Amino acid sequence: MARQAGINLENVKIRNKSTVLKLLNRKGAMSRKDIAKEVGLTPATVTVLCTEMIEEGILQEKGEMQEERRAGRRKILVDIAYGCKCVVAVSIESKKTYISACDLKGNLISGKIIKTDTSIAPIEFLKIIEKECKVLLWENEIEQRSVLGMGICIPGIVDRNRGISIRAYGIWKEEVRIKEIMQEAMSCPVIVENNIKAFAEGELLYGAGRTGDNLLFVKWGPGVGSAIVTQNQIYEGKDHRAAEIGHYIIEPNGELCHCGRRGCLETKVSTEAIIKRIRSIYSKEHTPRLYENTGGDIELISESNFTEWAESGNELDMSDEEVVKILHKSIERLARTIVNMMTILAPDSTILFGFMLENEEIRKIFMEYCQQYDSTYTEEYIQKSELSRKIYYIGATAIVTRQYFFEPKDS
Numbered sequence: 001m002a003r004q005a006g007i008n009l010e011n012v013k014i015r016n017k018s019t020v021l022k023l024l025n026r027k028g029a030m031s032r033k034d035i036a037k038e039v040g041l042t043p044a045t046v047t048v049l050c051t052e053m054i055e056e057g058i059l060q061e062k063g064e065m066q067e068e069r070r071a072g073r074r075k076i077l078v079d080i081a082y083g084c085k086c087v088v089a090v091s092i093e094s095k096k097t098y099i100s101a102c103d104l105k106g107n108l109i110s111g112k113i114i115k116t117d118t119s120i121a122p123i124e125f126l127k128i129i130e131k132e133c134k135v136l137l138w139e140n141e142i143e144q145r146s147v148l149g150m151g152i153c154i155p156g157i158v159d160r161n162r163g164i165s166i167r168a169y170g171i172w173k174e175e176v177r178i179k180e181i182m183q184e185a186m187s188c189p190v191i192v193e194n195n196i197k198a199f200a201e202g203e204l205l206y207g208a209g210r211t212g213d214n215l216l217f218v219k220w221g222p223g224v225g226s227a228i229v230t231q232n233q234i235y236e237g238k239d240h241r242a243a244e245i246g247h248y249i250i251e252p253n254g255e256l257c258h259c260g261r262r263g264c265l266e267t268k269v270s271t272e273a274i275i276k277r278i279r280s281i282y283s284k285e286h287t288p289r290l291y292e293n294t295g296g297d298i299e300l301i302s303e304s305n306f307t308e309w310a311e312s313g314n315e316l317d318m319s320d321e322e323v324v325k326i327l328h329k330s331i332e333r334l335a336r337t338i339v340n341m342m343t344i345l346a347p348d349s350t351i352l353f354g355f356m357l358e359n360e361e362i363r364k365i366f367m368e369y370c371q372q373y374d375s376t377y378t379e380e381y382i383q384k385s386e387l388s389r390k391i392y393y394i395g396a397t398a399i400v401t402r403q404y405f406f407e408p409k410d411s
């Protein structure tokens with residue numbers, strides 16, 4: 001009995017600590033007194049919790065704040081020691097893989113980019129990732145015991161509980177037991193999640209998403225993906241297949257998609273599809289400006305050059321009507337699908353990210369199409385993510401910090 005009671009008290013303490021950590025993450029440094037007020041615990045309890053967490057190195061005292069009314073009296077603030085642990089964040093995308101070390105706030109300590117090599121067996125590529133991660137930690141003098149865990153994000157269908165990539169469209173054709181392989185290789189906890197769902201979790205923990213209960217996330221570039229948040233939780237559909245916006249069928253008997261179906265949105269709007277279409281009309285007659293700029297070399301009409309242009313934020317060259325038409329058609333198709341999706345879900349807001357939608361000009365055209373369908377869809381309702389710049393590591397960091405730092409499971 002006594003042992004039982006002890007365990008329960010310990011669980012209460014873990015939960016209270018979690019509440020304090022989440023509050024500080026949301027509001028920033030606070031005094032012990034204000035924390036007590038916010039979370040509804042006695043100041044004495046909060047003081048004990050804070051003392052323990054300071055001893056554990058999780059919290060730190062941070063400066064002093066002048067109280068407005070009683071001049072002269074100062075109170076000490078406490079804040080999360082975000083640098084006390086580090087997260088290894090891996091984002092496997094169809095062309096590139098991003099390997100980063102981040103602090104608990106999702107700030108980048110150091111990172112590198114490698115090519116996603118789909119010509120070798122998945123296990124061989126995971127070995128390359130393992131090696132690169134170890135080098136990154138070593139170069140930044142991060143010790144094993146400072147690593148909270150490793151987060152791995154990948155497109156497509158992921159079974160997060162078992163840590164398996166079930167179908168990573170355009171990357172691997174088979175199931176890959178990523179968690180099992182990497183956990184042994186890295187000797188730290190590993191979480192695997194779909195890239196868009198992980199990014200949404202990053203928004204819930206670190207970004208603007210914190211204010212809305214029901215959100216729709218849409219990523220464009222290179223493929224298209226989405227995630228649905230309801231009541232502050234990521235919606236999980238049957239067999240992890242929810243919100244597959246990229247595989248929303250828009251054309252009967254259309255082109256064959258990576259997923260095996262035909263006529264999916266991705267076959268029309270992925271950067272690969274756009275490049276394919278531009279290449280098919282590339283000529284001196286139809287695309288004179290592009291032809292001149294590329295010196296007649298069709299090889300320069302590549303996904304990587306297109307990505308570079310989109311990311312640079314350079315203005316769209318409007319002189320090749322045919323090219324502009326292709327872009328507009330893709331943007332309109334995406335806008336229409338999202339407007340339809342919003343009609344079904346009626347989210348508090350829709351959050352856009354990915355390099356295509358981060359391009360000001362593309363987003364402007366995209367918004368025009370959305371508003372053409374529904375004039376109430378303002379830029380406030382369909383907004384750009386504030387965490388766009390952290391796209392390649394914020395999601396992988398969030399899935400790890402949430403599970404192992406902010407909301408650790410009761411013992």
Ligand SMILES: [Zn+2]
Nearest residue numbers: 247257259264
């Ligand atoms: Zn598809």
